[in-house]
Structure formats: C-alpha cells, structure tokens
Amino acid sequence: MTTEEQVLERIERARRRKARVREELVTLAHGAGGKATRTLIEAVFLEAFRNPLLEPLADGAVAGGLAFTTDSYVVTPLFFPGGDIGDLAVNGTVNDLAMCGARPSYLSAAFILEEGFPIADLRRITATMAAAARAAGVDxxxxxxxxxxxxxxxxxxxxxxxxxxxxxxxxxxxxxxxxGDAVIVSGPIGEHGVTVMLARGELDIEADLVSDTAPLNGLTAALLDACDAGQVRCLRDATRGGVATVLNEMAEASGTAMILDEDAIPVRPAVRGACELLGIDPLYVACEGRMVAVVGGRSAGAAMEALRGHPLGAGAAVIGRVGEDPPGLVLLRTAFGGTRIVDVLVGDPLPRIC
Amino acid sequence: MTTEEQVLERIERARRRKARVREELVTLAHGAGGKATRTLIEAVFLEAFRNPLLEPLADGAVAGGLAFTTDSYVVTPLFFPGGDIGDLAVNGTVNDLAMCGARPSYLSAAFILEEGFPIADLRRITATMAAAARAAGVDxxxxxxxxxxxxxxxxxxxxxxxxxxxxxxxxxxxxxxxxGDAVIVSGPIGEHGVTVMLARGELDIEADLVSDTAPLNGLTAALLDACDAGQVRCLRDATRGGVATVLNEMAEASGTAMILDEDAIPVRPAVRGACELLGIDPLYVACEGRMVAVVGGRSAGAAMEALRGHPLGAGAAVIGRVGEDPPGLVLLRTAFGGTRIVDVLVGDPLPRIC
Structure with a gap:
C-alpha cells in the first residue's frame, strides 16, 4: 500500500467513526493500549458510560479544578530492575494526574492478592509504594x-x-x-518495556537496563511554569503503546500531522539492540517515566530549557513538529531520507508491561 | 471461657495494640473483612503508608470537604440474582462515599479482564454499571x-x-x-452474601432471595437532613464481615459497648434458614445495600422516621443501644434471655462475596 492509499484508508476509517468490537472474546491486544484497546474503550465503555468528562478519553478527567484518574497494574514479573509493581502503581497514577496539568494530592490503593502470596513480598511492594509516594509528594x-x-x-x-x-x-x-508546535520527548524511550520484557528471563538477551519508572509531576510543573499560558498544548506519558500510540491519538484528535525525525528520537543503544532482537520498534515500547509534550513554537526553547534543567528531563529532545498534512497521521522521516507512516499499535508485542 | 475472661482477654489484646501478621502467606481470611484483614491492613498497609487521613481506616478519606474512596470487586459468580459485579462495583463505592457523609460526584472504573472473557458479558456488566451510576446520580x-x-x-x-x-x-x-446512642440497621441483613453463596450452586439449598445491592446516598442524605447536627455519629455499610464486624470496629474505636437485642435484628426467614444450613450467623454476612447508623438518642426518633420514609430504609430497625460496659465489645441479648459476646469475624466463611 502506498502512503497515499494509507492516508485515504485512514481518513475513511475516521469517517466510519463508530467503533465496533469485532471479536467475541477479550484478547491480550485489548489490553495493549493500541488500536484494539481504543476500539474496546469507545465501543463498550464510552458507549455505556458516555458523559462530557469521559468523552475526551484522556489520562484523567478534569472538572472544577479537580483532576481524577485511575489505573490497574498487572505487570509481570512483579519485581524488575529499577522498580516493582509498587512504585509503578504510584508513579503511573501520579503521572496521569501530571499529564492533566494537575498537582497530585491524594492516592488510593486497592490490592487484589492471590491466596498464598508471600507477606514478605507484599511488604517489599508497600515499602516501594511508600517511597514513591514520598518522592512524588502525595499521600x-x-x-x-x-x-x-x-x-x-x-x-x-x-x-x-x-x-x-x-x-x-x-x-x-x-x-x-x-x-508549528514542537513535539518533545522528555528522555530516551522504551527503557521500561524492554527492562520488564528481559526480566521475564524468557529471552536469551542480557542488557544493562533499568526501568525508567519515575514521578513526572515535578517535571510537568517546571514545564508549565516556564512556558507562556496556553503554549503547552498537550502532555501524555508514553506508557502502553509507546510514543507512537500517544502521537497517533494527538494527531487524530487535533486533525494535524505529527512529523518526526528518526535521528532526533533518543533511544539508548541497549534498548535499540534489544528491540532489534525482539523485532519491535522502540516507538511502540512503554516508558513509565517519559512524556511527550507538544508545545507552541514560541515557547519551545523555554520548554526545552526547563525540561533539561530537571533531573528527569536531562535527556529531553525535540523529535519533530506538528504539521498540517496528512491530517491525523504520524510520519517518520527516516535516517535514510525516506518517509514512513507510524501507525497505531496493532496486537500486543509486550503484554503486561504495566 | 466466661464472658468476663473474654473481656479481659480483649482488653489485653487492645493493650498490645501493635498488629502483627503471623502468617507468612496471604490467606483467604486476609480478604474476608474481619480480624485477619484488619491485622494485615494495620501491620502492612498502615505501617507503610501512615498519614493522618489514612489512620482512621474508615470507608474513605475525608479532607478539605472532599471524600475519596476505592474498592476492588472480585465477586463470584459475576452475575447473581438481583445484580452483578457491575452494579456492585458502582453501589459499593457510592456507599463508601455516602458512609463518609459525602455526596458522591465522580467514579472511576478500572477493569482487569481475563483473556477469553466474553465481550457480551462485558457489555452486560457495563450496562448495569451505567444504570447503577444513573440511579446514584454519579458519572x-x-x-x-x-x-x-x-x-x-x-x-x-x-x-x-x-x-x-x-x-x-x-x-x-x-x-x-x-x-445512650441508638444502633440502627437500615433493613433486613445478610441478603447479598447468602444470595451470592447460593448462586454458586455448590449447595443444595434453594431460596427466594435477591441481593440487596443498592446505592445508599439518597438514604444517608435523608438521614443527615432529618437529624440535629452532630447527632449522626457514624455510618457504615455492612459489607464483608457483616453487621457484627462493623459494630466491633465502632465499639473498639469509641471505647463503648454495643448492646444488641437479638429479637430486634431484622433477618428474612430465607436468610435465616440458609444461614442455619450453612452454619453461619447472619450478623457476619455481607449486605451491599444496608447500613449501620449510630445516632444520638435525641435524634433517634427523627432518624427512624427519615429512614422508614425512604424506599431503601423501609425495613429499618433499632437493634440496640450504645452502652458503657464492657468497653470495646459487642454484646447480644439473645431471644432466650442470655447474653453472648459477638466477636470480630475470624476466618472466611463466605469468600469473594463482593
């Protein structure tokens, strides 16, 4: 299929907007954060619960100065280099609030435990949760x-x-x-997903990697402070589905094109190497401490300065810009001078990453 | 053990207040809402997360005019007479807010689905969730x-x-x-727990019962409106662990005695019959649409009038009173004129009831 045909197909798809779940049974892809997840959410959850606050399907709901969000965590293994399900569960929800531009206040934590689960593991998990909550300044x-x-x-x-x-x-x-807006990532991508995948020990790959799990509320506060009002257009943490999925959702919602420059996307060599062996694109791999920020051109310089001045944004990079054409698509200018469409995630290459 | 010895043992236990989990592995009893759950919460969760809002270990946290609560639902079977996991998940959290004296505003819903789960069942569940949310007036x-x-x-x-x-x-x-306070239940107890137990079909008992799952925010609003300020002391929905567990927690927290009158406790014959066959006491069986209200003597009449005037409180009854002695205990004056201690729930007679 040529790029033009893909564009036409994409526009056609957007026209038949009403999402439909074709499967009769839930598949792992429905939980991968990509295309199937989106369809399930639109066709089942949004259809049943529809209201103006849910409708944007953002990381959280915002009303009357209050932001509210939730996430379940089912990562396997529970413990991995750089973190565990505990700090993931705290940081993930802190980050969803931060992506709403909110200052996180309070968290709730609900546990579903399997009979026979070691109490010692539960203590270890609650200890990292407590430490993560302290680091993020939430209770x-x-x-x-x-x-x-x-x-x-x-x-x-x-x-x-x-x-x-x-x-x-x-x-x-x-x-x-x-x-004209700048597309920014706050640091090297894909580290969390690859780390968890390798921690399962099913692959014969060793890499010196740790999860990037971290609370981003300090970073978003610094960014919002540094930019003129209204110049920070959108923030999204690049979790399931990775940077590619987030950018596709932004392109579709705004009717713009996201034009990325492959050379500008920060990916650590160990992540790149593991992704090549796994046959996956780092753009689709989950981060748990990286965000995508779209910032108006006027404030892009100030934004980069603010991000790079924060320990969690030291590796920030402008990876592309927002364009007009083709509307609703993400394009990647490759290192070899070509252009390819970066589509939404289909299937689930890395299940239960968070 | 005589009643006096039990009292002394109980006081001694309260003195060595620091909860300790003796088990090395999580057991079903840790999820039953009774003694083991309380110990796990105090020794692991409270120990790790301690802060003034969590400390009361109430149905939700209240700060700055905002109430916040969460619950996971793992009921089996997913569908049962009178409801399913969907309305249970909405009503349960609405009720936890209502028990804080709050007017529920917004709900979040996080799903953990098993690969292969029928989409049709998910649609059925989201439909009942949506209906329950509408009934409770929340989004x-x-x-x-x-x-x-x-x-x-x-x-x-x-x-x-x-x-x-x-x-x-x-x-x-x-x-x-x-x-001097009155102890009130808002209707017949134990219907949800017994209904779910029978719906599993493992027992050869048939009873004409449906779950009592219902949103109690309308009922609590009517009650608070009807009573003088400060006269409604405490509200608790009698879920896992039932009325007995709720009253034990109130007795312990306030250092009072809860003196119940067995004859006054409303239990439908079908529930009583099933409980006799199952060998469990209805006082420990979960309700999902009944609450315990402790109301100052001055407002007890007004409270009963308000409750009985509401469809969900038509079966409300004063089941006892708060006394001074023995502090921290729940006593039941039996139909035969005796008195027995109603202890906290030990073990888990009815797992995964909510």
Whole structure:
C-alpha cells in the first residue's frame, strides 16, 4: 500500500467513526493500549458510560479544578530492575494526574492478592509504594484489600486512583495541537518495556537496563511554569503503546500531522539492540517515566530549557513538529531520507508491561 | 471461657495494640473483612503508608470537604440474582462515599479482564454499571483496562474509586459513638452474601432471595437532613464481615459497648434458614445495600422516621443501644434471655462475596 492509499484508508476509517468490537472474546491486544484497546474503550465503555468528562478519553478527567484518574497494574514479573509493581502503581497514577496539568494530592490503593502470596513480598511492594509516594509528594489515604483463591490472580494486582488540583489557566488537550508546535520527548524511550520484557528471563538477551519508572509531576510543573499560558498544548506519558500510540491519538484528535525525525528520537543503544532482537520498534515500547509534550513554537526553547534543567528531563529532545498534512497521521522521516507512516499499535508485542 | 475472661482477654489484646501478621502467606481470611484483614491492613498497609487521613481506616478519606474512596470487586459468580459485579462495583463505592457523609460526584472504573472473557458479558456488566451510576446520580468519568492471560484472573475484576463532597458540618467517626446512642440497621441483613453463596450452586439449598445491592446516598442524605447536627455519629455499610464486624470496629474505636437485642435484628426467614444450613450467623454476612447508623438518642426518633420514609430504609430497625460496659465489645441479648459476646469475624466463611 502506498502512503497515499494509507492516508485515504485512514481518513475513511475516521469517517466510519463508530467503533465496533469485532471479536467475541477479550484478547491480550485489548489490553495493549493500541488500536484494539481504543476500539474496546469507545465501543463498550464510552458507549455505556458516555458523559462530557469521559468523552475526551484522556489520562484523567478534569472538572472544577479537580483532576481524577485511575489505573490497574498487572505487570509481570512483579519485581524488575529499577522498580516493582509498587512504585509503578504510584508513579503511573501520579503521572496521569501530571499529564492533566494537575498537582497530585491524594492516592488510593486497592490490592487484589492471590491466596498464598508471600507477606514478605507484599511488604517489599508497600515499602516501594511508600517511597514513591514520598518522592512524588502525595499521600496514600484510602485503600482496599481483596484475596482470591490460588490460580485466580498472578500474585498481586494493584489499582491506584488519584486526585489532584488543576490551576484554572491550565487547559491541556490532545485536540489543542497546532501546526508549528514542537513535539518533545522528555528522555530516551522504551527503557521500561524492554527492562520488564528481559526480566521475564524468557529471552536469551542480557542488557544493562533499568526501568525508567519515575514521578513526572515535578517535571510537568517546571514545564508549565516556564512556558507562556496556553503554549503547552498537550502532555501524555508514553506508557502502553509507546510514543507512537500517544502521537497517533494527538494527531487524530487535533486533525494535524505529527512529523518526526528518526535521528532526533533518543533511544539508548541497549534498548535499540534489544528491540532489534525482539523485532519491535522502540516507538511502540512503554516508558513509565517519559512524556511527550507538544508545545507552541514560541515557547519551545523555554520548554526545552526547563525540561533539561530537571533531573528527569536531562535527556529531553525535540523529535519533530506538528504539521498540517496528512491530517491525523504520524510520519517518520527516516535516517535514510525516506518517509514512513507510524501507525497505531496493532496486537500486543509486550503484554503486561504495566 | 466466661464472658468476663473474654473481656479481659480483649482488653489485653487492645493493650498490645501493635498488629502483627503471623502468617507468612496471604490467606483467604486476609480478604474476608474481619480480624485477619484488619491485622494485615494495620501491620502492612498502615505501617507503610501512615498519614493522618489514612489512620482512621474508615470507608474513605475525608479532607478539605472532599471524600475519596476505592474498592476492588472480585465477586463470584459475576452475575447473581438481583445484580452483578457491575452494579456492585458502582453501589459499593457510592456507599463508601455516602458512609463518609459525602455526596458522591465522580467514579472511576478500572477493569482487569481475563483473556477469553466474553465481550457480551462485558457489555452486560457495563450496562448495569451505567444504570447503577444513573440511579446514584454519579458519572463514571475515567477508567482503565488491563488484560491478563487465561488462568491469571477469574473473568473480570473491577476496581472503582469515587470522589464526593462533604458538607462542613458533617463529621462522622467510629470514635464518636456515645453511651445512650441508638444502633440502627437500615433493613433486613445478610441478603447479598447468602444470595451470592447460593448462586454458586455448590449447595443444595434453594431460596427466594435477591441481593440487596443498592446505592445508599439518597438514604444517608435523608438521614443527615432529618437529624440535629452532630447527632449522626457514624455510618457504615455492612459489607464483608457483616453487621457484627462493623459494630466491633465502632465499639473498639469509641471505647463503648454495643448492646444488641437479638429479637430486634431484622433477618428474612430465607436468610435465616440458609444461614442455619450453612452454619453461619447472619450478623457476619455481607449486605451491599444496608447500613449501620449510630445516632444520638435525641435524634433517634427523627432518624427512624427519615429512614422508614425512604424506599431503601423501609425495613429499618433499632437493634440496640450504645452502652458503657464492657468497653470495646459487642454484646447480644439473645431471644432466650442470655447474653453472648459477638466477636470480630475470624476466618472466611463466605469468600469473594463482593
């Protein structure tokens, strides 16, 4: 299929906007954060629950100065280099609030434990959760514990929810991206996903990698402070589906094109090497401490300065710009001078990464 | 052991207050809502996350006029007479907010789905969730979907969180119960737990029962409106662990005695019959649409009138009173004129009831 045909197909797809789930049974792809997840969310959840706050399908809902978000964590293994399910569950929800432009206030934590799960592991997990909450400046103020029989869970699942406050002047939205904006990532991508994949020990690859899991609320606060009002258009943490999925959602919501420069995308050699062996593109690999920021051209310099001045943004890079054509698509100018479409994620190359 | 010895042992236990988990592995009892759950929460979760908002270990946290709560739902079977996991997940979190004296505003919903779960079942569940949200007057504004491999979950787990607003004059607390207060239940107890147990089809008992799952925010609003300020001391929905567990927590927190009158406790004949066959006491069986209210003597009449005037409180009854002695205990005056201690729930007679 030529690029032009792909564009036409994409526009046609957008026209028949009503999402439909073709499968009769839930598949792993429905949880991968890509195309199937989006379809399931639109066709089942949005269809049933529709309301103006849910409709944008953002990282969280914002109303009356309050942001509210939730995520379940089912990562396997529970412990991996650089973190565990505990700090992942805290940082992930802190980051969803931060991506709403919110200052996180309170977290909840609900545990689904499998009968026979070691109490010592639970203590280890709660200790990293507590440390992550302290680092992010939030309190875990309410929670729940359920236990299911052996074989009915995989050790421990955690669901956190978070509330935070949003300043009245902050209005972030995927639909706010405009031609001329800069597309920024806050650091090298794909480290969390590859680290977890390798930690499963199913692959004969060794790499000196740790998860990038980190709370981004300090970084987003610095960014918002540094930029003129309204210049930060949209923030998204690049979790399941990676940078490619986030940018596709932004392109579609704003009717713009995201034009990326392959050479500018920061990927550590160990991630690149592992991805080549796994046959996956780092653009689709989850990060848990990296975000995509789309910033108006006027504030792009100030944004980069603010990001690079923060320990969690030291590796920030402008990876492309927002264009007009083709609307709704993400294009990558490759190192070899060609251009290819970066489509939404199909299937689930890396299940249960978070 | 005589009643006096039990009292002494109980006081001694309260003295060595620091909870300790003796088990090395998580057991079903840790999820039953009774003694083991409490110990796990105090020794692991509270120990790690300690902060003034979490400390009361109430149904939710209240700060600055905002209430925040979460619960995971792992009920089996997913569908049962009178409801399913969907309305349970909405009503449960609505009720936890209502028990904080809050007016529920927003809910989140996070799904952990097992690969192979029928999409049709998911649609059925989201439809009942949407209906329950409408009935309670709340919107589901944010959510998450994760999928785990076959055999790593039991169809579908749902975690909801909720935020609501609390009027400044409303201050409910288990420690606020005072001698002379009336102990009220809002209707017949144990229907949800027995219904779910029978729906599993493992027992050769048939009963004409449906779950009592319902949103109690309308009922609590009516109650708070009807009573003088400060007269409603504490509200708790009698879920896992049942009325007995809730009353034990209130007695312990307030240092009072809860003196119940067995004859006054409303239990439908079908529930009583099933409980006799199962060898369990209805006082420990979960309700999902009934609450315990402790109300100052001065407002007890007004409270009963308000409850009985509401469809969900038509079967409300004063089941006892708060006394001074023995502090921290729940006593039951039996139909035969005797008195027995109603202890906290030990073990898990009815796993995965919610």
């Amino acid at each position: 875990i103020v309410t929670g729940d514990t359920k236990v299911v029989q052996r074989g009915k869970a995989d050790g421990c699942y955690i669901t956190t929810a978070g509330v935070g406050t949003v300043a009245p002047e902050v209005r972030l939205s995927a639909s706010a991206c405009e031609p | 589901i504004v944010t959510g998450d979907t994760k999928v785990v491999q076959r055999g790593k979950a039991d169809g579908c787990y749902i975690t909801t969180a909720g935020v609501g607003t609390v009027a400044p004059e409303v201050r409910l607390s288990a420690s606020a119960c005072e001698p």
